[in-house]
Amino acid sequence: MADGPEDIEALIELMAKLPGLGPRSARRAVLHLVKKRSLLLLPLSDAMQSVAATARECLNCGNISTSEICDICRSESRATGEICVVEDVADLWAMERSAVFKGRYHVLGGTLSALDAVGPDNLRIPQLLRRVREEGVREVILALNATVDGQTTAHYIADQLGPEIEVTSLAQGVPIGGELDYLDDGTISAAMRARKAF
């Protein structure tokens, strides 16, 4: 016998497909939902319906939005001369939480990957090059993950942009609050190479 009535099993199976949830935590989550039917189960289902109905990709930058052009791209208070290139919407959100960047974004939707057969045209790279030309961009900040694929993608984009555009990337080094003892060798050597006058 399986875990319970068919409806519940179907829900558990779907929940287990979410990143971060396995079969066991999906079961726990579903039991919790059944117990909190009016407080959580129904509101969650409604919220999903409304996101499914309204959420879409910004045509300009790839951010998640409820309109054709997202709030950040439409905002007049954001600098137009700088584009911060990120892999994913989650990275855009992380940048926004730090509230340090006041320009606009471009979400690639992944990284180049020979293994997964992801080429420039599978990402939003052509759109980035067009935006750089059309929006009079002076600086492109490559905020890609410090992985092999992330850095390959960064080099490719820098090549395509050519020497007229200033291309920068996030500094690498010891994270704030980081303890040397717990850092990997790569981070320590990157921080050492990029050391600054104290």
Added chain:
Amino acid sequence: MADGPEDIEALIELMAKLPGLGPRSARRAVLHLVKKRSLLLLPLSDAMQSVAATARECLNCGNISTSEICDICRSESRATGEICVVEDVADLWAMERSAVFKGRYHVLGGTLSALDAVGPDNLRIPQLLRRVREEGVREVILALNATVDGQTTAHYIADQLGPEIEVTSLAQGVPIGGELDYLDDGTISAAMRARKAF
């Protein structure tokens, strides 16, 4: 600025209330859902609606069911003389997966807890005592968690059942595949006290 359009934020907030998901993993899950709108987001919302509409507690044992009396309580192939008492539906499911017990269940819905002011009448204990009288139960198996509250509850139920009913509990000892080095002292001493001829 927050994480995105209001609908998305509302969904993230609700998802973060699920056990096992924090704000960060809720954000990841929601981004995944938005990307898989027709494959995951809409089916998940529908599955939640259908569970909300059909799932209910079995009036007899407290299991989750789509009818007034659950499949296990209605099944004629399950022994009627034995009731396995569990804290939660998740524990019932775990027992069913092991497929070792062929009797019926009784879900308490928690444990006695002085700190949280949970008394016998907040649990399904009166119903258990009535079932034991009415269903001609010979053996009550207490499959409660090996926590202080779980064991307090087990002792209370055993007291209430009185000496006419055989009351048993799950054996304690070294889990299958368990390595002594990684076990806590309590488990080792319980296994030592309950040692058997080899």
